[in-house]
Structures are given as structure tokens and as C-alpha cells.
Amino acid sequence: MQNDKPILSISGVTKRFGASVTAVDDVSLDIREGEFFALLGPSGCGKTTLLRMIAGFEVPSEGAILLEGADISATPPNRRPINMVFQSYAVFPHMSVFDNVAYGLKVAGTPRGEIRAKVEEALSLVKLDGFAARKPDQLSGGQRQRVALARALVKRPKILLLDEPLSALDAKLREAMQLELTRLQKSVGITFIIVTHDQGEALSMADRIAVMEAGRVRQVAEPEVLYSRPNCRFVADFIGKINLFMARVVRAEGDLLHLESDALGHVDLPCPEAMAHPAPGSQITLAVRPENFRLGGEAGADDLHIPGRITDHAYFGGHSSLFVEDKAGNSITVSVQNGPSMLSEADKCDSLHIFCSKKDVLILPE
Amino acid sequence: MALFARRRLEERPGPLAYHRRLFLRLIFVGSLVFLYAPIITLIIFSFNNSRRNIVWRGFTLKYYEKALNNDGLIEAFVNSLTIAGVSTVISVILGAMTAILLWRFRFPFKAPVEGAMALPIVIPEICMGVAMMAFFIRIGWPTDLIWPFNLGAITIAHITFSYPFVAMIVRARLASFNREEEEAAKDLGASEWQTMRDIIIPFMTPGLVAGALLAFTLSLDDFVITFFTSGPDTVTFPIKVYSMVRFSVTPEVNAASTVLIAITIVFTAVAMWLQSRSSQDGR
Ligand SMILES: Nc1ncnc2c1ncn2[C@@H]1O[C@H](COP(=O)(O)OP(=O)(O)OP(=O)(O)O)[C@@H](O)[C@H]1O
Numbered sequence: 262m263q264n265d266k267p268i269l270s271i272s273g274v275t276k277r278f279g280a281s282v283t284a285v286d287d288v289s290l291d292i293r294e295g296e297f298f299a300l301l302g303p304s305g306c307g308k309t310t311l312l313r314m315i316a317g318f319e320v321p322s323e324g325a326i327l328l329e330g331a332d333i334s335a336t337p338p339n340r341r342p343i344n345m346v347f348q349s350y351a352v353f354p355h356m357s358v359f360d361n362v363a364y365g366l367k368v369a370g371t372p373r374g375e376i377r378a379k380v381e382e383a384l385s386l387v388k389l390d391g392f393a394a395r396k397p398d399q400l401s402g403g404q405r406q407r408v409a410l411a412r413a414l415v416k417r418p419k420i421l422l423l424d425e426p427l428s429a430l431d432a433k434l435r436e437a438m439q440l441e442l443t444r445l446q447k448s449v450g451i452t453f454i455i456v457t458h459d460q461g462e463a464l465s466m467a468d469r470i471a472v473m474e475a476g477r478v479r480q481v482a483e484p485e486v487l488y489s490r491p492n493c494r495f496v497a498d499f500i501g502k503i504n505l506f507m508a509r510v511v512r513a514e515g516d517l518l519h520l521e522s523d524a525l526g527h528v529d530l531p532c533p534e535a536m537a538h539p540a541p542g543s544q545i546t547l548a549v550r551p552e553n554f555r556l557g558g559e560a561g562a563d564d565l566h567i568p569g570r571i572t573d574h575a576y577f578g579g580h581s582s583l584f585v586e587d588k589a590g591n592s593i594t595v596s597v598q599n600g601p602s603m604l605s606e607a608d609k610c611d612s613l614h615i616f617c618s619k620k621d622v623l624i625l626p627e
Numbered sequence: 628m629a630l631f632a633r634r635r636l637e638e639r640p641g642p643l644a645y646h647r648r649l650f651l652r653l654i655f656v657g658s659l660v661f662l663y664a665p666i667i668t669l670i671i672f673s674f675n676n677s678r679r680n681i682v683w684r685g686f687t688l689k690y691y692e693k694a695l696n697n698d699g700l701i702e703a704f705v706n707s708l709t710i711a712g713v714s715t716v717i718s719v720i721l722g723a724m725t726a727i728l729l730w731r732f733r734f735p736f737k738a739p740v741e742g743a744m745a746l747p748i749v750i751p752e753i754c755m756g757v758a759m760m761a762f763f764i765r766i767g768w769p770t771d772l773i774w775p776f777n778l779g780a781i782t783i784a785h786i787t788f789s790y791p792f793v794a795m796i797v798r799a800r801l802a803s804f805n806r807e808e809e810e811a812a813k814d815l816g817a818s819e820w821q822t823m824r825d826i827i828i829p830f831m832t833p834g835l836v837a838g839a840l841l842a843f844t845l846s847l848d849d850f851v852i853t854f855f856t857s858g859p860d861t862v863t864f865p866i867k868v869y870s871m872v873r874f875s876v877t878p879e880v881n882a883a884s885t886v887l888i889a890i891t892i893v894f895t896a897v898a899m900w901l902q903s904r905s906s907q908d909g910r
């Protein structure tokens with residue numbers, strides 16, 4: 262289904278509320294046809310505002326939104342082939358499930374017989390067959406959300422927007438719905454744009470993710486790339502857990518940077534392509550994921566090793582987090598798989614070495 | 628012995644079991660008596676076979692017959708119902724529109740406008756009455772129109788004081804409306820007008836019914852303002868009753884009042900039934 266043709270182009274869009282609030286700041290994005298795209302960011306970073314501009318409820322202060330090449334910035338929401346699932350679901354309380362789902366077809370003047378067939382199809386798509394006659398107050402939160410989903414899908418939009426659709430559900434149901442949403446998206450082939458502040462949700466569902474901070478897009482990439490090669494400190498910190506170390510550039514030798522860090526010692530690493538070569542003496546940030554550290558064992562030729570001691574640990578079932586303090590007093594988080602003897606062994610050693618491979622050390626600008 | 632102790636414990640009223648405390652029961656019964664004893668007396672004495680209507684002299688329906696044959700009373704009755712009906716319809720329309728305006732739009736001097744709208748509620752009725760009379764005389768409102776147009780002045784006065792109540796009730800209801808429902812309707816392709824018809828008005832309905840009920844009863848029993856705006860040909864029921872009572876308190880007045888009470892009760896019951904049905908539909 263997926264190809265590289267953008268179905269939606271957001272180019273240089275800025276949204277200001279009054280003089281002081283810039284909710285969305287010069288955002289440019291291309292959304293490809295048929296993809297599952299996620300807007301991810303902390304609360305208040307402008308995700309909802311961006312989504313509402315795509316839906317047509319807000320008009321951009323600057324920039325343009327193009328749907329299949331045509332500028333829709335000034336088109337009212339009821340004339341856009343884009344539908345939305347609202348954060349509160351906004352199911353019409355005085356209408357039955359059937360009438361809710363049929364509403365969009367009714368106002369479009371679809372013939373009655375056709376409406377019945379389409380509504381039934383949409384309801385079975387979201388597994389609500391047999392609920393048609395119910396009123397929304399006789400439904401659970403999860404079921405109400407399915408009504409909102411069916412109501413939008415029945416219109417066969419070019420793009421479906423979802424604003425934090427899973428945030429009101431409990432953990433178990435949320436996980437089930439994540440799977441179901443991706444399955445649904447693949448089966449209907451409609452482009453989905455989902456807003457979320459839950460990085461796990463974005464990583465597990467989306468084909469591509471845009472990470473936003475304070476109205477700006479910091480990185481747009483596939484989940485694996487975002488996790489393994491974050492392009493800045495903010496993204497690295499926001500996606501998953503990561504250890505950050507300050508380092509000083511000693512000198513640059515072609516593409517190789519010689520760095521000095523009080524936690525990692527002397528490291529030489531290739532400079533990332535996207536980054537301008539830093540001047541000697543400048544500060545940069547190094548980052549290592551907790552699961553890229555190893556405890557004990559033999560150090561390879563290319564490995565960094567850090568002496569330290571375990572100050573604390575937290576048990577998470579499948580894995581544990583160990584908090585290691587190095588000689589300079591930095592706290593480093595190390596994630597280990599829980600084997601039968603792992604913890605007791607780690608508990609014993611008061612002083613130990615942790616290792617990590619050089620290729621797992623990330624250089625972050627800023 | 629232990630069983631007995633348990634029973635004593637159960638019989639002591641809990642902290643929230645107010646209905647089981649003697650003192651509160653007495654207050655409850657007392658207030659019911661003070662509220663309804665006069666009304667019940669009025670109804671009972673409408674069947675009294677005595678012209679002076681002070682002591683009970685036996686059952687009769689003749690005063691109902693007399694009231695029905697009293698053309699002046701019937702005319703006043705019809706006038707009152709006409710005024711109440713027309714002013715209710717117009718008050719509900721105006722009130723709903725005002726509520727939507729205040730809820731939906733931002734405009735300069737919104738707070739003063741909102742305050743001014745509530746003025747007819749707080750201004751003493753007597754002042755309203757005098758002001759209305761002065762106003763209609765000043766603009767030379769014609770007094771010699773044929774029925775029902777001669778009721779115009781009273782109807783306008785009634786609309787003036789009852790539509791703010793409707794506006795306030797509907798406005799309070801709209802405050803709890805989820806704006807995302809409106810956006811959802813538009814997102815699904817509904818125009819502004821379709822959204823209003825299919826989403827917002829159904830949501831307002833309980834407020835509209837409550838407002839209509841209030842406007843109707845306010846209009847039906849208004850005396851002061853009506854007194855200043857009515858002429859010799861436009862007598863309403865309360866004014867007619869007042870003039871009859873000044874003569875003498877006959878069971879005829881009781882009979883007419885009883886009929887009015889019955890009509891009000893039926894109307895209220897229908898409105899409450901409508902409201903409970905629509906609140907079953909929505910929230
Ligand atoms: N109508 C508005 N008027 C003024 N400021 C607004 C308006 N809507 C949003 N904002 C501001 O714009 C910023 C971005 O808001 P937005 O709702 O897009 O955040 P968000 O990323 O969706 O956050 P959350 O995850 O909490 O939903 C916030 O600082 C918010 O206060």
C-alpha cells in the first residue's frame with residue numbers, strides 16, 4: 262500500500278494564539294499515502310493544534326497545508342475529506358450507535374439503503390456488531406471510542422486523525438487497541454495521523470514518527486531510527502531511557518573525534534554525518550542506552566569500561582535496572598535481563614566494571 | 628440479650644437517616660401543611676353550598692356552573708391563556724437565541740450586555756409595570772384593536788420579564804456542552820445549520836422545556852405588570868379574580884381558581900414528562 266508520494270504536505274506552518282503564544286512554530290512535514298504517522302511530544306508542545314489545523318478547526322497563521330497538492334488551508338472542516346477521532350470521542354449522546362455512525366452519511370445525502378449497509382460494515386470493522394440500537398450511555402469507554410472510530414471510517418476519508426485516542430483506556434485495553442488500530446489501518450489502507458505523548462504507543466504503532474518540542478518538529482524518522490540514532494539530546498531523552506555524558510572535544514582527525522569525558526574516559530568516535538565538525542575544546546553530549554551496557558565478563562578490544570559500584574536496583578519482571586555510580590559520582594542506569602542468578606551475583610560485587618561497545622555510544626549535538 | 632442489643636443498635640438512626648428523626652419529621656409535615664393547607668381549603672370550599680363561604684354548608688357544584696356562565700370570567704381566562712401561550716413561544720425563541728449568542732460569540736461589551744439582560748429579573752415588578760405603562764402611552768400604542776391584537780401590550784410586557792429566565796436556564800445548560808461534539812458534527816460534513824439542528828438544539832431541549840414551563844406560569848399568574856398594561860377590554864384572569872374578591876369572596880372565585888390550578892398541574896406534568904423523556908435520550 263505504501264509509497265513515497267506525499268498525500269499531505271505541511272509547509273512552513275506556524276500558529277500563533279494572540280501575540281505571546283506560538284503553539285506551532287514553522288513546521289514542515291510530508292505525510293505519505295497509506296502510512297501510520299505519529300505526532301509525539303510532551304504535553305503542550307502543539308500536537309493537538311497541528312492536528313486541528315489539518316482537520317480545519319484552526320487556520321494557520323503562516324504557511325500552507327496541501328492535500329494531494331491542493332492548498333486546503335482555507336477549506337472549512339466539513340468540506341475536507343479528512344475525519345477525526347476526538348480526544349473526548351464526542352459521540353452524540355442523544356443518538357443511537359447506528360445514528361452516530363450514519364450521521365456523516367446522512368448529511369452528505371447518501372441514500373438510505375446504502376447508509377444501512379455502510380454503517381453495518383463499519384460497525385463490524387470495529388467489532389461492534391449488535392450494538393447498533395444502543396445509546397452511548399449504555400457503552401463502556403472503549404466501546405464509545407469504537408463508535409467514534411466507526412463514525413469517522415464510514416466516511417472513507419483520505420486521512421484519519423486521532424487525538425490521543427488511547428489515553429482514557431486502562432493499560433490492558435490500551436495495548437489491545439494499539440494492535441487493533443494498526444491491524445485496522447493496514448486493512449482499510451487509510452492514512453492515519455495519530456497524536457500521542459506516550460512514546461511506547463508511538464514506537465509500537467507508527468510507521469514514522471515526528472517528535473515535537475515547544476511547537477517545533479525535532480526529528481522525523483522510523484521508530485528504529487528514532488531509537489537508535491536520535492539526532493538531538495531532546496529526542497534521545499524523550500524516546501526511551503538513556504544515559505547522557507558530557508564530553509570535551511580534544512581534537513578532530515579527519516572524521517575521527519578524540520573526546521575526553523570524566524565518566525567514559527578517553528573515547529575516539531567517528532563524527533556523525535549530520536553534524537558539523539565541532540571545534541576543539543567545545544562541549545558535546547554522549548549518550549548510551551541502558552541496555553547497551555554489560556556487567557562483568559571480558560572486555561573486547563573496542564569496548565569502553567567504567568569502574569563503579571551498584572547503589573540501587575529496581576526490579577521490572579523481565580529486566581532490572583541497576584544504578585551504578587562511577588568514580589566521579591555520576592549515576593549510570595544499566596538495564597540487565599533477569600536470569601536466575603543475575604541479581605544475586607550483581608548484588609555481591611561492591612565494585613565492578615561495566616562495559617559498552619564503542620559503536621553504541623551516540624554523539625548528540627547541543 | 629445480645630440479640631436485643633443488636634436490635635437497639637439498628638434502630639438508632641444513622642447520621643444521614645434524617646427521615647427517621649422525629650424533630651425533622653415534624654418540620655417536614657409542618658412545612659407541607661403551611662404550603663398546601665390554604666390551597667386545599669380553597670379547593671374544598673369551591674364545593675361549599677354557601678354564598679358567604681365561611682362555614683361549610685354542604686356539597687354543591689353550582690358555583691362551577693356559575694363560573695362557567697360568567698362571561699367576564701371566561702373571557703379573562705381565555706385572555707390569560709392566549710397571552711401565556713404567545714409570550715411563552717416568543718420568550719423561548721428569544722431566550723434561546725440570546726443564550727446561544729452569549730455562549731457562542733465574543734463581542735465588545737459582552738459582560739454589560741449579559742448583565743443588562745438579567746435586569747428584568749431583578750428590577751422590582753412595580754417599577755417594571757409603571758415603566759411599561761409609561762412606555763406604551765408615550766409611543767401611543769393603540770388600545771382599540773380587535774381581539775387578540777388588543778392583548779399585544781400585555782404580551783410584550785410578559786415577554787420582557789420572562790425571556791431572561793429562559794435565556795439564563797438555556798445558557799446554564801449550554802455551559803456543559805462539549806464543544807467537541809459540535810466540531811465532530813462539522814468534521815463529519817454537517818454545515819453550521821445542520822449542526823445547530825441535529826446537535827445543539829437537541830442538547831438544549833431540557834433547558835427549553837424548563838424555560839417554557841417557567842415562562843408560561845410566570846405569565847399566567849402575573850398581576851402587577853399586567854395591571855399596569857391592561858385596559859378595560861383586556862382583563863386577565865388574576866385581575867378579574869382580584870376585582871371579584873373586592874366585591875365578595877364567593878365560592879365562584881374558588882371554583883375558577885381550582886380550574887386554573889388543575890390546568891397548571893396538567894401542564895407541568897406534561898412538561899416534566901417531556902423533560903424526563905428527553906433526558907433519557909441525552910444526559
Ligand atoms: N485556543 C487557544 N488559545 C490560546 N492558546 C492556546 C489555544 N489552544 C492551544 N493553546 C496553547 O498552545 C500550546 C499547544 O497546545 P496544544 O493543545 O496543541 O498542546 P498538545 O501538544 O496537544 O498538549 P497535550 O498533550 O497536553 O494535549 C499550549 O501552550 C496551549 O496553551
Ligand SMILES: [Mg+2]
Binds near residue numbers: 308309310
Ligand atoms: Mg492535545
